[in-house]
Amino acid sequence: MKKIILANPRGFCAGVDRAITIVEKALEKYGAPVYVRHEVVHNKYVVDGLKERGAIFIEEIKDVPEGSILIYSAHGVPLSVRHEAEAKSLTMIFDATCPLVSKVHVELKNLHRNQYQIIMIGHKGHPEVEGTMGQVNGGIHLIENEADVDTLPIPHYAEKIAVVTQTTLSVDETKSIIAKLKSTYPNLRLPKNEDICYATQNRQDAVKEMAKVCDAIIVIGSKTSSNSNRLKELGENLGVKSYLIDFDYEIDSAWLTDVQSIGLTAGASAPEVLVEGVIKKLQSHGFSSIESLNVIEEHMIFALPSGLRD
Ligand code: SF4
Structure with a gap:
């Protein structure tokens, strides 16, 4: 029977979860728009969803109007960006830099x-x-x-x-x-x-284990996501055909020829809803059994900035 082997852990890390929550809470509490310097996390689905809710992603501080709310992305910002932002009359600045x-x-x-x-x-x-x-x-x-x-x-x-x-x-x-x-x-x-970081290490450890038992590996994540790219490279370096996709519709049925067990993981910025979509797609290709490959449990949580805590 063709099977899906699901990496555990996979997907959101504590830093990504915190960064997205900061943007969501800022939108809830202060209303749209909120400005975010750079994609808050490198995932197309997440960024598009936040755009729909009123987040505006910018690269240059000069593009943030006076009186706005500004959020720094999970990747952190140079001091020059902080200084430029602090020199403007912004209502509030939240820092989503991963701790x-x-x-x-x-x-x-x-x-x-x-x-x-x-x-x-x-x-x-x-x-x-x-x-x-x-x-x-x-x-x-x-x-x-x-x-x-x-x-x-x-x-x-x-x-x-x-x-x-x-x-x-x-x-x-x-x-x-x-x-x-x-x-x-x-x-x-x-x-x-x-x-x-722990999340990078754990997701790579899970791919190493998957590579021992899978004929191919699918990594869900955006091309701009560093940790997702590393997961794909790791699978390839271990001799297993590996693919990086944002969405289920990118799966090419030719990838599944002669594949009996396919490994599935997600980069630290890819939400679980995308994993669910890929599982459904693989099921439609006859991968009817799902096994979880558990490498380590994660319990990391990072606190929100004081102005956004419940
Ligand atoms: S440093 Fe690690 S925990 Fe923090 S956002 Fe990046 S991948 Fe996530």
């Missing part, structure tokens, strides 16, 4: 204050990376892969040198880059706790 991203900001500012040269592992142009690097005025080197380590303009004997990472990278790739950094810079200071 795990804020933790990296604090860590980075401490390192900078203590005159460390800082290396950030992350993807160039990703808003989280721009937000994190923008916490200090220069002195950070961004690298994306092991090869970039060789291009760093930092002497091997540097004493004050530290590394931070984007929260949603590939766990394995990050480990190998850090290993190379350690062998290049003996005095490298590592983050106190791993910067890769």
Whole structure:
């Protein structure tokens, strides 16, 4: 019998849940419109739904009218954006930056204050990376892969040198880059706790387990979602055909030829309603049995900002 193997955990993490709730509560409490700097989370379905309810997504603070309510996205913002927003007469600003991203900001500012040269592992142009690097005025080197380590303009004997990472990278790739950094810079200071967040780690662990028992993997998430892309890449690296889709109608029946068991997961910004849609679609293709693959239970919850608590 053809079966669906459903990854657990999958989908929303605590940071995404908090960020979406902040926009929803701001709309409920203060009415539309509310302005959100950048997509609050990288998911088309979520963003379109919030737009319908009156959220306006902007990239530049100059596009926020005076007297408006502004929300920063879950990815965080550079200090320059905060300063620009604070210089305007806005009614209120809510910060939906994930607390795990804020933790990296604090860590980075401490390192900078203590005159460390800082290396950030992350993807160039990703808003989280721009937000994190923008916490200090220069002195950070961004690298994306092991090869970039060789291009760093930092002497091997540097004493004050530290590394931070984007929260949603590939766990394995990050480990190998850090290993190379350690062998290049003996005095490298590592983050106190791993910067890769629990949700990224857990969803990748679940894909590793799924890859052992599935013929193909579908990841639900948007192309702009870093953690969703990493899940797809991980499946492929483990030798299993993997597909990243936003919606059930993107499934190509050719993907299902000769597939007896298909793994299904969702990135941290993809809501469960989209998983349900994909399950129905797969059922219509004869995948009549569903098994849950439980890797770890998650209980993380992040508090809302004081102005939006019930
Ligand atoms: S993926 Fe991790 S860092 Fe990003 S919002 Fe979720 S919990 Fe926060």
